[in-house]
Structures are given as structure tokens and as C-alpha cells.
Amino acid sequence: MTLTSxxxxxxxxxxxxxxSPEVISRSGPFGVVILSKNDLEPLLLEGSACFVWExxxxxxxxxxxxxxxxxxxxxxxxxxxxxxxxxxxxxxxTNAVVVS
Numbered sequence: 001m002t003l004t005s006x007x008x009x010x011x012x013x014x015x016x017x018x019x020s021p022e023v024i025s026r027s028g029p030f031g032v033v034i035l036s037k038n039d040l041e042p043l044l045l046e047g048s049a050c051f052v053w054e055x056x057x058x059x060x061x062x063x064x065x066x067x068x069x070x071x072x073x074x075x076x077x078x079x080x081x082x083x084x085x086x087x088x089x090x091x092x093x094t095n096a097v098v099v100s
Contacts, residue, residue, distance in 0.1 A: 014063065016100040017088065019056045023096050036095045043094060048073070049087055056097060062088050 019025070025034040031046035032053050045053050048069060055065050065088075066081040091097045 014061055016059050016061055017056060017092070017097045018059045018100070019053070020096055020098045025053070034096050039094055043090075043096065045087075048083070052084060052087055056091075059100065 020036065022037045023034050025032055027050070031044055032050045033042045033044055034053070035042040051069065051072070052065055055068060062081070062084050066077060066084045069075065069080045069084065070077040088097070092099065
């Protein structure tokens with residue numbers, strides 16, 4: 001059986017994720033800098049990505065985070081969901097978050 005991108009997208013949206021305990025992060029007026037254990041360069045999160053990082057201090061889903069952003073900032077949920085998915089994909093790829 002092959003999983004379609006639609007099925008994978010639903011699975012990804014419902015995955016429960018949280019900041020990895022092995023990540024070093026620092027916040028400041030510039031945003032949030034995170035460094036995973038295997039990274040050579042830190043990742044800078046700015047703007048709403050900082051808010052997403054804060055929400056990832058506790059177990060959450062991309063769908064829940066997107067809804068919280070939409071509620072907090074009055075933005076379109078569909079657009080936010082795409083942006084949150086992209087950010088979470090990057091955070092997963094760099095081992096900055098753990099997936100349950």
C-alpha cells in the first residue's frame with residue numbers, strides 16, 4: 001500500500017509534537033535561536049515562528065497550533081496551517097522537536 005500525500009498530510013497534522021529536550025534555545029528581541037545536537041549552525045525563528053516555538057514547550061499538534069495562531073492574531077486558518085506545517089517540517093528535519 002502506498003500512502004498518498006493527502007494521507008501523510010493528515011497524519012502529520014495530527015502528530016503530537018514537542019520541543020526536544022536536547023535542543024538549546026535562547027530568546028531575545030531578535031527572536032528565538034535554537035540549536036539541535038547535530039546542527040552546525042543555529043536556526044533563527046522570527047515573528048510568529050517564535051510563538052509556535054513557545055507553544056511547542058508542551059505537547060501539541062500542528063492543527064492545534066494553527067488554530068491558536070488564528071485565534072490570537074485573527075489570521076486565515078488555511079494560510080496559517082500551511083505556514084505552521086512548513087515550520088514543523090523544518091523543526092522535525094533538524095531534530096528540534098520530538099514526535100509522539
